[in-house]
């Protein structure tokens with residue numbers, strides 16, 4: 001068991017934040033949350049519906065609200081997976097940097113493309129060519145993920161369990177250097 005604050009996973013669509021977050025929470029005996037699910041539960045609607053009715057701007061407002069309310073609650077430390085665009089707002093980045101231990105799960109654009117190709121629930125990948133979109137988002141967001149993260153873990157060509165173990169090792173190493 002490790003004595004870490006709330007662990008927040010950031011990274012692009014298909015990096016595996018939801019998948020790895022769930023594995024980490026099981027390993028650590030912590031509760032698991034996913035900001036995308038919290039937004040959907042609060043809205044009583046799914047993400048494609050929110051994008052359609054309220055635009056990306058409406059979704060981002062809901063995302064900030066979900067992040068704030070998760071971090072403001074006096075919960076024991078949890079594992080929180082976030083949506084790929086959480087780093088786009090400066091106020092979110094400030095919350096992430098100061099209120100949690102942030103792990104950036106990185107993945108190449110080809111790997112992101114492969115992992116997102118089977119599902120239909122990411123509205124940003126429904127407009128135009130998904131590979132071009134992922135490339136464009138990567139160029140904007142990679143520096144922002146790095147800005148907020150204490151730990152960066154590369155996920156390409158690794159089984160989810162191997163990624164989760166790598167994250168745990170990286171967190172332990174980080175906490176030792178911080179002590």
Ligand SMILES: Nc1ncnc2c1ncn2[C@@H]1O[C@H](COP(=O)(O)OP(=O)(O)OP(=O)(O)O)[C@@H](O)[C@H]1O
Pocket residue numbers: 011012013014015016017018019020036081082083084115116122155158159160163
């Ligand atoms: N390390 C991995 N190896 C193989 N497949 C993976 C790995 N990590 C995740 N996947 C698969 O990739 C798909 C996307 O993963 P996941 O939903 O966890 O990504 P995400 O980062 O949460 O994306 P989003 O930002 O859209 O929420 C899932 O089908 C998952 O099973």
Ligand SMILES: O=C(O)C1=C[C@@H](O)[C@@H](O)[C@H](O)C1
Pocket residue numbers: 012013036047082083084085086121122123124
């Ligand atoms: O990368 C993004 O901007 C997004 C990623 C998903 O997790 C969802 O939060 C939503 O589809 C937007």
Ligand SMILES: [Mg+2]
Pocket residue numbers: 017018019034036081082083
């Ligand atoms: Mg997810």
